[in-house]
Amino acid sequence: MTRYALTIEYDGRPFMGWQRQAHGPSVQEAIERAVERMTGEAATVHAAGRTDAGVHALAMRAHLELVTKHPEPFRLMEALNALLRPDPVAVIDCRIVPDDWHARFSCTxxxxxxxxxxxxxxxxxxxxxxxxxxxxxxxxxxxxxxxxxxxxxxxxxxxxxxxxxxxxxxxxxxxxxxxxxxxxxxxxxxxxxxxxxxxxxxxxxxxxxxxxxxxxxxxxxxxxxxxxxxxxxxxxxxxxxxxxxx
Amino acid sequence: MTRYALTIEYDGRPFMGWQRQAHGPSVQEAIERAVERMTGEAATVHAAGRTDAGVHALAMRAHLELVTKHPEPFRLMEALNALLRPDPVAVIDCRIVPDDWHARFSCTxxxxxxxxxxxxxxxxxxxxxxxxxxxxxxxxxxxxxxxxxxxxxxxxxxxxxxxxxxxxxxxxxxxxxxxxxxxxxxxxxxxxxxxxxxxxxxxxxxxxxxxxxxxxxxxxxxxxxxxxxxxxxxxxxxxxxxxxxx
Known part of the structure; x- marks a missing residue:
């Protein structure tokens, strides 16, 4: 199991907000879909804050855990950015963190x-x-x-x-x-x-x-x-x- | 006859450029259409520079002449901005200038x-x-x-x-x-x-x-x-x- 911390920039205009929604596109869903297309794993992406519809982020922090695949952080970032197109979402940093690091609960x-x-x-x-x-x-x-x-x-x-x-x-x-x-x-x-x-x-x-x-x-x-x-x-x-x- | 100088901001992404084109939308056409809807006059809008497709302006200078209607500059600006919606074009300044002032030829x-x-x-x-x-x-x-x-x-x-x-x-x-x-x-x-x-x-x-x-x-x-x-x-x-x- 490998835990990755992401720093994410997004333009909130086309999204119903960070959090996955039944009735429209969300940033979380866009990233989770890219992760699944790259790794085949249905990982949950947890963010430091759940922004509302139309709210933007210059540096949202988030994490996810991969079980079977363990790509290098740089390769994960590059692949996610390629798969996120044309959504206005970019991963601007990616690194491996300890298993107890939580984007939301560790945030001070x-x-x-x-x-x-x-x-x-x-x-x-x-x-x-x-x-x-x-x-x-x-x-x-x-x-x-x-x-x-x-x-x-x-x-x-x-x-x-x-x-x-x-x-x-x-x-x-x-x-x-x-x-x-x-x-x-x-x-x-x-x-x-x-x-x-x-x-x-x-x-x-x-x-x-x-x-x-x-x-x-x-x-x-x-x-x-x-x-x-x-x-x-x-x-x-x-x-x-x-x-x-x- | 009244000559107005405009200062115009525009996001060039949806346009084929400043200049009127047969094959797509232009900033010039958007403004001229707004002028005509407001005044009924088919005035030509002359700009200091004819930007290419996809090029932007923070403060393009332009002028136009009205023959029968002579609105106050503030009212002309407000009306054009209302009529330009939803195009990403805004008139940010409007004033009356002498008849020999030319946005392109007077520009130094x-x-x-x-x-x-x-x-x-x-x-x-x-x-x-x-x-x-x-x-x-x-x-x-x-x-x-x-x-x-x-x-x-x-x-x-x-x-x-x-x-x-x-x-x-x-x-x-x-x-x-x-x-x-x-x-x-x-x-x-x-x-x-x-x-x-x-x-x-x-x-x-x-x-x-x-x-x-x-x-x-x-x-x-x-x-x-x-x-x-x-x-x-x-x-x-x-x-x-x-x-x-x-």
């Missing part, structure tokens, strides 16, 4: 990036790859307000009703907002996140950025611990899984 | 960027938006060799057989190569370029970068003034029109 930190394009004109290159916000955003005010959310809190307000986590209490390590011309980037890091947490936090930060909310409104929404207090849930388009720590 | 400088992704893994987000080069490239050697091409030269070697320019002599103002992680960027600027000149120069610089050519080979190819001396013509995917000077 996850980070996401959220891309907002703040302009009037419709998106061309970034259609489906960013959230276009037409109202001018005050990124400085967004960054300042974001610091209210950093730390250990009950994030019920920022949690999808479909969230399966045992507890709504999470520790947010980082929530930074920076502007580079038309691009407003939000960086989020935590050991783990609730379902829709990043998108819900970004949606509320945009309400601060365009002046509909003050920082005090954001603090009140957090304190409410009530999904109904959520200002806005940002679309999946702008969300990228950018890294996992082990 | 054009600049292009060429994006190379230097990695083994297939492209996902950048498929059709960059040239993937698998062999490791020495960007420093490419930049040094590029300086051979800067200045006034007979660029016959770097000119398509379909080029319609009167003379193969052009003055190249800038040809810089820089690396940012996997991305190798080439910046080119000149008053004007021959057909395929940027792609031909980039193709040869990549031969220098991967070690097939020395800087002396590049100098010899330039001196040959012979299309047969060309090392390689880079694909359109990585080419972006990034600006015009007036």
């Amino acid at each position: 930190g996850r980070s996401y990036e959220y891309r907002i394009v703040n302009r009037r004109a419709p998106l061309t290159f970034e259609a489906g790859l960013a959230w276009r916000v037409v109202q001018p955003l005050d990124a400085g005010a967004m960054h300042a307000a974001a610091q209210i959310l950093v730390g250990r809190h009950d994030f019920t307000t920022f949690r999808s009703v479909h969230c399966q986590a045992d507890s709504p209490v999470k520790t947010l390590d980082r929530l930074d907002v920076e502007r580079d011309a038309d691009l407003v980037l939000v960086h989020a890091a935590a050991r783990s996140f609730l379902h829709h947490q990043v998108r819900s936090m970004v949606g509320c930060l945009v309400m601060v950025g365009d002046g509909r909310w003050t920082a005090a409104d954001l603090a009140a929404a957090l304190a409410a611990r009530d999904r109904a207090a959520l200002g806005h849930n940002a679309p999946p388009d702008g969300l990228y899984f950018v890294g996992a720590r082990y | 400088g054009r600049s292009y960027e060429y994006r190379i992704v230097n990695r083994r893994a297939p492209l996902t987000f950048e498929a059709g938006l960059a040239w993937r080069v698998v062999q490791p490239l020495d960007a420093g050697a490419m930049h040094a060799a590029a300086q051979i091409l800067v200045g006034r030269h007979d660029f016959t070697t770097f000119r398509s057989v379909h080029c319609q320019a009167d003379s193969p002599v052009k003055t190249l103002d800038r040809l810089d190569v820089e690396r940012d992680a996997d991305l190798v960027l080439v910046h080119a600027a000149a008053r004007s370029f021959l057909h395929h000149q940027v792609r031909s120069m980039v193709g040869c610089l990549v031969m220098v970068g991967d070690g097939r050519w020395t800087a002396a080979d590049l100098a010899a190819a330039l001196a040959a003034r012979d299309r047969a001396a060309l090392g390689h013509n880079a694909p359109p995917d990585g080419l972006y029109f990034v600006g015009a000077r007036y």
Whole structure:
């Protein structure tokens, strides 16, 4: 038995999300199909995070185990990339890991990036790859307000009703907002996140950025611990899984 | 009669190029159709550069003239953007200019960027938006060799057989190569370029970068003034029109 850790980049636009679905294509299914075509083995590919439909990854971490075949990691990566065509999924790193290394359960930190394009004109290159916000955003005010959310809190307000986590209490390590011309980037890091947490936090930060909310409104929404207090849930388009720590 | 200058961003992947074609969609046709739907006028849209099939623009400059209708520039821009959907074309600036201002003939400088992704893994987000080069490239050697091409030269070697320019002599103002992680960027600027000149120069610089050519080979190819001396013509995917000077 050989366990391989993969680092995977994918454009989430054509997928129903990471996780295998009965009703549409998923990234997991695309990779598992490539693994099976190469090795004949029906291996399960476990990821550090199960991204939603339309969410992207620059460096998703995942693992799989092969029982009868033990290709060199480089050869496995090359074969998977050839078999994944034309899906917008690429294996950018592959290595052998100990049998107890688990992409999801061994992960001690996850980070996401959220891309907002703040302009009037419709998106061309970034259609489906960013959230276009037409109202001018005050990124400085967004960054300042974001610091209210950093730390250990009950994030019920920022949690999808479909969230399966045992507890709504999470520790947010980082929530930074920076502007580079038309691009407003939000960086989020935590050991783990609730379902829709990043998108819900970004949606509320945009309400601060365009002046509909003050920082005090954001603090009140957090304190409410009530999904109904959520200002806005940002679309999946702008969300990228950018890294996992082990 | 009112003359409008437009700044246009477009993803070249679905188009046969800027110029109207009998056999497929063009950016010019998409914009002219939107203008006609808005104003009822069959205006011609003139661009600073006529990009080839699959070539992109971050800020193409163009102009058009309206005879009977004279919308406010902001309203014209908004209407064109609405009518251009779902084509990946966006008008990002629109203003009224004097009647003798011509996007092509008044232009005194054009600049292009060429994006190379230097990695083994297939492209996902950048498929059709960059040239993937698998062999490791020495960007420093490419930049040094590029300086051979800067200045006034007979660029016959770097000119398509379909080029319609009167003379193969052009003055190249800038040809810089820089690396940012996997991305190798080439910046080119000149008053004007021959057909395929940027792609031909980039193709040869990549031969220098991967070690097939020395800087002396590049100098010899330039001196040959012979299309047969060309090392390689880079694909359109990585080419972006990034600006015009007036």
